[in-house]
Amino acid sequence: MKRQSSRVSVSGPHIVSEIIESEAIIIDLDSGSYYSLQDAGADIWAGVQDGIQIEEIVDRLRMKYEGDEAAIRSATTALLKQLEDEALIKADGAAAGTGPPSAPIPDAEPSDKISFSAPVLHKYTDMQELLLVDPIHEVDASGWPKLPANDRELGE
Amino acid sequence: MRSMRVGGRNCLPTTGNWASSPRTMHLRYESRTGSPVDADDRRSATFCQSAHLAFLDAQEAVGESDRRSFKIGGYELCLRFAGRALIQPMTKALAHLATEPSESPDLTICIWDSASTQTSMTTPSWSTDDYGVQGLISGFNTDRFQTLLQLANNTLNMLDHRKNLGLYWIPNARHVTYYEAISPLRTLLYWWMRRHGRQLVHAGAVGTADGGVLLPARGGSGKSTTALACLEAGLLYAGDNNILLSTDERPLQAYSMHNSTALHGIHLEERLPHLLPHIENPEQLGEQKAFAFLHKHYPTQMAASLPVRAVLVPRITGHRDTGLSESSLAASLSALIPSTLFSLPGAGRETFETLVKLIQPLPHYMLNLGTDLPQVPRVISELLRKFL
Numbered sequence: 001m002k003r004q005s006s007r008v009s010v011s012g013p014h015i016v017s018e019i020i021e022s023e024a025i026i027i028d029l030d031s032g033s034y035y036s037l038q039d040a041g042a043d044i045w046a047g048v049q050d051g052i053q054i055e056e057i058v059d060r061l062r063m064k065y066e067g068d069e070a071a072i073r074s075a076t077t078a079l080l081k082q083l084e085d086e087a088l089i090k091a092d093g094a095a096a097g098t099g100p101p102s103a104p105i106p107d108a109e110p111s112d113k114i115s116f117s118a119p120v121l122h123k124y125t126d127m128q129e130l131l132l133v134d135p136i137h138e139v140d141a142s143g144w145p146k147l148p149a150n151d152r153e154l155g156e
Numbered sequence: 157m158r159s160m161r162v163g164g165r166n167c168l169p170t171t172g173n174w175a176s177s178p179r180t181m182h183l184r185y186e187s188r189t190g191s192p193v194d195a196d197d198r199r200s201a202t203f204c205q206s207a208h209l210a211f212l213d214a215q216e217a218v219g220e221s222d223r224r225s226f227k228i229g230g231y232e233l234c235l236r237f238a239g240r241a242l243i244q245p246m247t248k249a250l251a252h253l254a255t256e257p258s259e260s261p262d263l264t265i266c267i268w269d270s271a272s273t274q275t276s277m278t279t280p281s282w283s284t285d286d287y288g289v290q291g292l293i294s295g296f297n298t299d300r301f302q303t304l305l306q307l308a309n310n311t312l313n314m315l316d317h318r319k320n321l322g323l324y325w326i327p328n329a330r331h332v333t334y335y336e337a338i339s340p341l342r343t344l345l346y347w348w349m350r351r352h353g354r355q356l357v358h359a360g361a362v363g364t365a366d367g368g369v370l371l372p373a374r375g376g377s378g379k380s381t382t383a384l385a386c387l388e389a390g391l392l393y394a395g396d397n398n399i400l401l402s403t404d405e406r407p408l409q410a411y412s413m414h415n416s417t418a419l420h421g422i423h424l425e426e427r428l429p430h431l432l433p434h435i436e437n438p439e440q441l442g443e444q445k446a447f448a449f450l451h452k453h454y455p456t457q458m459a460a461s462l463p464v465r466a467v468l469v470p471r472i473t474g475h476r477d478t479g480l481s482e483s484s485l486a487a488s489l490s491a492l493i494p495s496t497l498f499s500l501p502g503a504g505r506e507t508f509e510t511l512v513k514l515i516q517p518l519p520h521y522m523l524n525l526g527t528d529l530p531q532v533p534r535v536i537s538e539l540l541r542k543f544l
Contacts, residue, residue: 016505018512023486027497029504034494036486126374127498131289143279144310144327145287 007053008080011090019046026088032128035088037079040065040072041119044079048089054080067116075118082121199281200301204316206278207323211266214238214273225257226250227460228345229354229400229411234261235341238268238275241329246340249414252451252458263348265322265341269329277312277325280305290501297502302347304501309333313343317351334437338416338447339398345413346500353404354411355510358495360396361410361462362386367540368394368462370401370410370515371470371523372492378470378525380419382532384428389533392459393450401464401514408464408514415458418445427529465543467492467515468523468536478526478535485512488520 010017017026024042026035037045040061047057054076061072083089138146215221215238222237224247233250234257237243246267247254270277286294287305296303296314303314309331314323322344326332336342346356360371360383373379383396397418400411417431421441424431434448435441451458469483469491493511497503521539525532 013505016508018489018508020486020489020512021484023484023490025486025489025493027494027508029497032498036490124494127494130498139284142277144277145284145305145307147310147327147331 007092008048008089009092011087015088032131034124036122065116066113072116079119196295197298197300200296203281204314210278211268214268214275217275218273225255226253227255228253229349231262234264236266239273241269241272242267245332245337248449249338249340249416252415263320265324267324269326271328292501315344315347334444338418339414343501349400354400355403357399357401358499359399361394361399362391363462363540367465367543369466369468370464371468373470374495378472380417382470385529385532387454391533392457394459394462409461410464411461415451416449418447421446466519468521470523470525473524476526476528478531479524480521483520483522485520488515
């Protein structure tokens with residue numbers, strides 16, 4: 001995707017998220033995976049949710065964080081690639097300047113800026129087993145699925 | 157109709173013609189004459205009617221029926237049974253909430269199995285392709301109906317919201333899993349309660365009549381250990397795994413659902429040996445968690461509800477001492493949301509947003525669990541005194 005001049009968006013309604021106190025909690029209802037992003041990562045996710053262009057996400061980060069512009073851009077691109085690989089976002093491919101105007105963010109005073117750290121996407125998969133679909137190969141004469149032979153009994 | 161082999165797994169005959177039953181007219185679901193009727197709703201209503209008739213047939217076949225009433229989340233739940241095979245498995249974990257029946261319960265759930273009643277169940281109206289994630293059945297989940305088949309043992313859960321009627325059917329009562337026995341009717345109650353101001357969450361809740369703490373945590377984080385240590389020290393207990401949170405009351409209320417607990421046997425021996433004599437399944441600890449029904453042993457400490465004053469996320473430190481550290485809403489949500497959301501069939505964005513809204517106003521702490529368990533209730537009690 002054209003990262004610098006396009007925008008990305010959340011890949012669908014199966015992705016639910018909330019940004020709370022500089023942390024984004026992102027849940028993929030289809031896969032059972034969930035994610036967290038903190039600080040700059042949460043800001044990038046906010047940009048994705050707002051539908052702003054990638055270059056604007058970088059601009060927002062530069063206003064809030066103290067750091068090398070190339071490093072911020074590179075980290076942003078890298079995170080977006082990760083989010084896309086996880087199918088949390090999709091490239092919209094819109095040309096620059098066609099999206100809704102984003103709210104202006106006042107440039108922080110240099111002394112107010114936070115030191116930029118490359119965001120880390122934390123992924124958790126411990127819930128995936130809850131969404132596993134048991135394969136049904138056969139049904140019995142009454143139309144109900146045949147049960148596995150080794151099922152257990154609670155007992156009396 | 158009743159010629160099946162008892163205990164047979166694949167021998168249920170197809171059902172007869174329900175339209176010829178004298179009960180059909182009596183149980184006919186009202187149609188919305190003059191307005192468009194959704195095809196899924198119609199199919200669901202037809203199946204629900206047939207399944208309900210199968211329940212009534214089962215009651216008639218065994219010649220005995222039983223009903224038990226419980227007050228859960230402030231609502232009266234009536235469980236109607238055909239035969240006795242499922243009474244114990246479905247009611248032990250609810251026994252602390254038993255109540256006198258009234259003429260108009262808020263929710264009625266019909267519970268039966270085919271094997272012990274030697275009756276057949278109606279044929280499913282869907283194909284194998286319709287079974288989705290967590291057993292939800294495509295085309296049978298509408299605004300009015302919710303339907304799921306637990307594929308591990310073919311347990312049907314169906315709820316008609318309009319009639320406040322639930323159906324719980326299993327081919328053979330002997331195939332009720334231990335997990336269902338310790339958290340019976342979880343899915344049906346979740347579905348019904350969320351439309352009546354109660355949100356089921358994967359969390360524990362302990363405290364006093366003046367206030368309690370909510371204990372959200374992933375499995376293995378010390379949630380049950382914390383709740384059980386508090387119980388042993390005399391605090392009130394609303395649950396250590398499933399709690400109903402009020403969405404329409406302030407302060408936030410944590411309502412009890414189940415009086416059961418389940419722990420890995422080794423944890424029990426090491427940390428809570430006083431519970432060992434109460435374990436219901438000592439012979440099966442190799443393949444099941446150890447479980448116990450706590451109301452039998454702590455009858456005066458079972459709380460139907462507690463006002464929630466704070467959220468404490470337990471985490472095992474390995475150190476001796478237990479302490480609290482201030483935490484964040486984000487940390488509490490990280491502990492609460494995934495295991496709640498993914499364990500509730502059909503839960504999604506709305507549940508997510510509800511959970512955020514519910515616990516946002518509360519103070520949040522990490523409960524740094526030490527190995528000296530008697531400290532745990534002391535730390536929690538001290539915190540709760542601050543809110544008095």
